[in-house]
Amino acid sequence: MEDLKGSEAWRIFRIISEFTEGFEKLENLPYSVTIFGAARTQPGDQYYEDTVEMAKKLASEGFGIISGGGPGIMEAANKGASEGGGKSVGLNINLPHEQVANPYQNISMHFRYFFVRKVMFVKYSMGYVCMPGGFGTLDEFFESLTLMQTQKAYPLPLILYGTEFWQGMLDWIQGKVLEAGYITPADLELVTITDDLDEAVEIMCKHRAWKLHQVELAGSHCLDV
Numbered sequence: 001m002e003d004l005k006g007s008e009a010w011r012i013f014r015i016i017s018e019f020t021e022g023f024e025k026l027e028n029l030p031y032s033v034t035i036f037g038a039a040r041t042q043p044g045d046q047y048y049e050d051t052v053e054m055a056k057k058l059a060s061e062g063f064g065i066i067s068g069g070g071p072g073i074m075e076a077a078n079k080g081a082s083e084g085g086g087k088s089v090g091l092n093i094n095l096p097h098e099q100v101a102n103p104y105q106n107i108s109m110h111f112r113y114f115f116v117r118k119v120m121f122v123k124y125s126m127g128y129v130c131m132p133g134g135f136g137t138l139d140e141f142f143e144s145l146t147l148m149q150t151q152k153a154y155p156l157p158l159i160l161y162g163t164e165f166w167q168g169m170l171d172w173i174q175g176k177v178l179e180a181g182y183i184t185p186a187d188l189e190l191v192t193i194t195d196d197l198d199e200a201v202e203i204m205c206k207h208r209a210w211k212l213h214q215v216e217l218a219g220s221h222c223l224d225v
Contacts, residue, residue: 018116022091025109026124029087031208032064034121036140037073037131047131047162048076050197054129054161055080057201063208064089066125068117069101069108073131078104089124091117122147126211127157127204132165149187157203160193167193 035055041048055065055077065081067074069090081088082104090105094112101108111117121140130141141160147153160166170193177183194200 015113015116018111018113019119022109022111022116022120025107026089026120029064029089029107029124030062031126031211032066032087032089032124033058033127033129033204034066034125035073035077035129035131036068036133036137037077038133038137039068039070039072039074040134041072041076041132043076048073050161051076051131052080052083054197054200055086056084057197058204059084059086059088061201061205062086063126063204066091066121068093068136069105069110071100071102073133075102075104078102082106091120093117118143122153125156127159127207129159129161129200130166132162145187145190148190149183155190157207158191159200159203160191161195161200163193163195 035051037047037051043049051073057080059065059081064087065077066089067077069078069092074090078088078090079102087107088105089107090101090109092101092108092110093114094110101110109120111120118140122144128140128144130137141158144153144156144158148155148158160170170188170191173183174188178185178188192203
């Protein structure tokens with residue numbers, strides 16, 4: 001039993017090492033957008049091609065692109081970032097299936113622990129785009145939304161891309177969760193749903209401009225003091 005307790009205690013050092021490596025590798029990223037989505041989406045699929053184009057447009061505007069590092073939508077995001085000449089970050093997770101690192105990452109990390117990886121998504125993202133996906137994408141969407149709703153993270157653009165895919169979920173949330181009083185109308189204002197690539201890019205550009213303005217105001221305030 002002591003050996004088992006010891007192995008659990010030593011695990012904390014592996015966790016700390018993952019946090020340390022992540023902070024060191026990602027601290028100099030430009031303003032970056034994380035794109036979530038299904039690992040099983042294939043090249044040629046409309047959402048795959050839209051992701052490539054969106055990431056390319058964002059990269060050309062100076063954004064870094066962060067993905068989960070694997071195939072599918074993650075690959076499309078990194079591919080678009082690479083083609084757009086931007087920082088292309090892959091936060092890979094060790095899994096028994098599906099997670100094979102795509103070749104389009106110029107910053108690549110591998111995580112053992114999901115919760116450490118999630119911290120990196122939150123800490124280094126200026127906005128999120130959720131393309132259609134499965135349980136992992138839903139988890140990332142709702143966790144990001146919950147962090148903002150509970151004010152554990154600053155409000156960021158949270159975009160659901162693909163009205164046909166996402167609208168039914170939003171209708172259910174409005175018709176059941178909101179109607180029951182479990183959330184407020186303001187909570188839903190944190191989410192934007194669209195089929196327009198340019199709208200998604202514009203939202204990110206406007207939010208970056210707002211953040212830069214806030215930084216300038218904070219700097220001026222410090223100088224005044």
